[in-house]
Amino acid sequence: MTSSAKENALVEALLACKLASLPLPADVKGTWLAEGVLQLIPAEPWQQATVISAGIHGNETAPIEMLLRILADISSGKQPLHQAILVVFGNLPSMRANKRYLHNDMNRLFGGRHAQAKPGNESRRAAQLEQVVADFFASTAPQSQSNRLHLDLHTAIRGSRFAQFSLIPFHRHAYHPSFFALQEACGLDAVVQHTAPGGTFSNFTSDAFGAQSCTLELGKALPFGQNDLTQFATTEAALRALIAGETLPTRDKAPVRYFSVAESIIKSDARFTLNLDPQAENFTELDVGYEIASQPGKHWTVSAKAPYILFPNAGVALGLRAGMLLQPASPCLSLPD
């Protein structure tokens, strides 16, 4: 069987919910905490508890395939596992439908927001994922209290000036230098610091469990089987080293660019307009003084301090974010006084 045929067989197995019968080596204890959620704990002592999630948006397939490959290698014994991990395949029904979501964008529903959403596939699943992550961190607490990680793997809808980047949720606890070393080793081009809380999965794990969390945007969303996984090889190598407890690979790229969110553009009126080419890439530098968006009573103008646009989307529901303006930040986000 070729490796791509093998991956497709794995994807099919996952989608048919047959992964629960995945064999594991004798020194790894596997427990399915929910459909598509596998806890793996090595028999020998370990220090770090890491949640690795993919498919919170069902059509973002490359990270799902990457995670399946790693899981297959753990199963065969080829991939060493020396840390506790929780592997989460986020939204199985939307993966089967090759859709971002069925009823609600799941990555806006965490931190209890699912209780306010119209009940549906994603509100149920977000509530369940909050519970299984709580169970995982509770059961691994003696070893991992100060060493919890969460990497939520995504691909973006639009093109990006920086092909691979991460978003670090707003947090009050310290993020360790080792976490930024991981960002570097993953080959990311940019790291963005949120400056306000949100309903993302990574915001939830950071806020509720003091984890070092981020959302990784690893490229453009394509259907299963059409991903060029070599694009993701650096991130995959870093993840494999992380869970093996090995030294992270050395970065072989220009330094990471750091940004923080200066302003969120919140759409709160049906007459909202976003004055931007729909094809505009993430991190496009806009002209100073340009009116990027408007709605009755509010105009957003680009300032010299924060000229970069991220995730522009005029189509969001009222009350949600239609884009963010970014400012450059110092390395590892040590905030200026």
Ligand SMILES: [Zn+2]
């Ligand atoms: Zn996504």
